[in-house]
Amino acid sequence: MANMSQEQKNDHIDCLAWQPSASIEHLKRRAKLMAIIRDFFAKREILEIETPLLSHASVTDPYVLGIPARFQHHGATSETAVYLQTSPEYPMKRLLAAGSGSIYQISKAFRQGDMGRYHNPEFTLLEWYRLGFNHLDLMNEVDALLQTVLHCEPADRVTYSELFTTLLGINPHTASTEQLMQYVQDHIEITTVDNDRNTCLHLLLTHCIEPRIGRHRPLCIYDFPITQAALAKIRDTENPPVASRFEVYFRGLELANGFHELQDSDEQRERFHQDILYRVKHQIPSVPIDEHFLAALQAGLPDCAGVALGIDRLMMLALHADSISDVMSFAFDRA
Amino acid sequence: MGVYSTNEIRGGMKVVIDGDPCIIIDNEFVKPGKGQAFNRIKTKNLKTGRVVERTYKSGDTLEAADVIDLEAQYLYNDGHEWHFMCRESFEQFSMNEAAVGETKQWLKEQADCVLTLWNGVPLAVTAPNFVVLKIIETDPGVRGDTSGGGGKPAKLESGAVVRVPLFVQEGEIIKVDTRHGEYVARAKE
Numbered sequence: 001m002a003n004m005s006q007e008q009k010n011d012h013i014d015c016l017a018w019q020p021s022a023s024i025e026h027l028k029r030r031a032k033l034m035a036i037i038r039d040f041f042a043k044r045e046i047l048e049i050e051t052p053l054l055s056h057a058s059v060t061d062p063y064v065l066g067i068p069a070r071f072q073h074h075g076a077t078s079e080t081a082v083y084l085q086t087s088p089e090y091p092m093k094r095l096l097a098a099g100s101g102s103i104y105q106i107s108k109a110f111r112q113g114d115m116g117r118y119h120n121p122e123f124t125l126l127e128w129y130r131l132g133f134n135h136l137d138l139m140n141e142v143d144a145l146l147q148t149v150l151h152c153e154p155a156d157r158v159t160y161s162e163l164f165t166t167l168l169g170i171n172p173h174t175a176s177t178e179q180l181m182q183y184v185q186d187h188i189e190i191t192t193v194d195n196d197r198n199t200c201l202h203l204l205l206t207h208c209i210e211p212r213i214g215r216h217r218p219l220c221i222y223d224f225p226i227t228q229a230a231l232a233k234i235r236d237t238e239n240p241p242v243a244s245r246f247e248v249y250f251r252g253l254e255l256a257n258g259f260h261e262l263q264d265s266d267e268q269r270e271r272f273h274q275d276i277l278y279r280v281k282h283q284i285p286s287v288p289i290d291e292h293f294l295a296a297l298q299a300g301l302p303d304c305a306g307v308a309l310g311i312d313r314l315m316m317l318a319l320h321a322d323s324i325s326d327v328m329s330f331a332f333d334r335a
Numbered sequence: 336m337g338v339y340s341t342n343e344i345r346g347g348m349k350v351v352i353d354g355d356p357c358i359i360i361d362n363e364f365v366k367p368g369k370g371q372a373f374n375r376i377k378t379k380n381l382k383t384g385r386v387v388e389r390t391y392k393s394g395d396t397l398e399a400a401d402v403i404d405l406e407a408q409y410l411y412n413d414g415h416e417w418h419f420m421c422r423e424s425f426e427q428f429s430m431n432e433a434a435v436g437e438t439k440q441w442l443k444e445q446a447d448c449v450l451t452l453w454n455g456v457p458l459a460v461t462a463p464n465f466v467v468l469k470i471i472e473t474d475p476g477v478r479g480d481t482s483g484g485g486g487k488p489a490k491l492e493s494g495a496v497v498r499v500p501l502f503v504q505e506g507e508i509i510k511v512d513t514r515h516g517e518y519v520a521r522a523k524e
Contacts, residue, residue, distance in 0.1 A: 061369055063372070064368075064369060113372065113393070114364070114372070115342070115364060116363060116366075117364065118364075119364055188390060189387065189389045189390065190389065190390040190391075191389065191390070191392070191395065192392065194371075199371050202370035202371065203373070203390070206367055207365075207375075230369060247368075254368060257368050
């Protein structure tokens with residue numbers, strides 16, 4: 001390649017680009033693992049369901065961006081703006097509110113702009129909900145699934161607070177935003193640090209903590225700061241209050257994110273509203289709120305916990321792949 | 336020159352960071368599930384060789400550096416400056432000893448090399464991966480030793496000192512890998 005002109009290089013790449021990103025061997029092993037995952041849920045009598053990929057609404061999370069699409073009736077002159085889903089969370093909760101019982105789904109999800117070694121704008125998500133579980137119960141079930149699929153050791157467990165206190169000497173709940181910004185500046189080579197609490201916490205987690213955790217067995221981090229509650233219940237009884245949320249990390253990958261699900265539709269609407277205000281303030285395009293979802297919460301979501309797990313990343317771990325494209329038939333650059 | 340956005344940056348591109356020309360080694364997209372997107376970009380400073388990793392917000396831009404490589408020939412040094420000539424344009428360039436750096440030990444007159452220019456000014460010079468040079472000084476080898484084990488230092492006509500097998504003698508021509516400063520084989524003129 002070294003002696004080729006740029007044009008020759010382009011030709012060289014083009015003539016191979018029809019081929020899959022993953023080896024056929026990887027795709028065969030992936031198929032076997034998918035069967036094991038479906039068997040895991042079948043044994044627990046959890047119903048497999050499907051929900052739409054295309055929706056009239058999208059999520060309000062400021063940094064989870066849907067990819068827009070346009071629907072047009074035959075012969076119509078106007079189009080309707082729709083979105084490819086970022087996760088199946090809202091329609092799955094609508095099913096729960098309608099009396100489905102515990103459910104799971106393996107579907108494609110889409111995220112605008114996310115592209116890298118561990119990201120593809122289109123990826124496969126496993127999402128499931130368990131009635132009567134809290135986030136700790138569901139964490140145990142995720143642990144069981146990982147042991148089944150990866151044959152790894154049982155996961156370690158640590159609270160978000162213990163993790164930051166032990167590794168960084170910072171209390172993530174009580175430290176001021178200024179203190180967090182100072183810590184970021186002192187420990188991370190970075191161009192600019194935003195005056196934003198969650199961004200600082202995320203940077204500390206990705207840069208200062210992730211390289212040091214989950215190296216030999218998965219690590220479950222639970223009880224998050226309330227500023228990162230997302231769709232999780234907040235436990236005001238704790239001091240300081242915490243969000244009933246967990247994440248799972250293994251060998252440098254953020255693998256799963258789960259909640260003891262918020263049931264209060266008023267509080268949910270308020271959180272959506274706060275997200276939209278944040279989007280406006282930071283010039284992030286706004287999205288319509290999913291009123292069907294809020295109406296379902298209003299009608300009554302049963303007490304449950306839910307989790308989303310990145311299947312492609314799970315395959316990377318199972319197959320010891322370096323890049324997400326190594327476990328996908330056609331990664332985005334070849335799609 | 337233009338700018339590159341973090342999402343266009345690939346290994347091998349040249350950019351200006353803190354006023355110095357740098358080459359991109361790696362660009363990793365970092366994004367927590369619900370957090371902001373960042374790019375962790377690893378670069379090597381083309382002046383100092385120092386490797387730095389820095390985190391940028393996704394969508395930030397870096398200034399492109401006007402850095403080019405020229406096939407050149409080493410002409411001579413006048414005691415202060417090393418002089419080179421571009422093989423294609425015959426344009427001449429000169430560099431001081433510090434800029435030539437470690438490469439000078441591989442340069443004999445008329446030798447091929449690659450000149451790296453930044454904004455038209457020589458920044459660095461690189462010797463070819465393999466050079467053929469004459470040994471001007473080495474201890475006589477032990478009689479009968481034909482293996483490569485052990486070895487001895489040998490000074491080359493360009494000034495470099497490399498370890499050679501005991502059987503290689505003063506006045507012989509050898510092929511050397513300049514990247515690691517290692518003897519490869521005996522060579523013919």
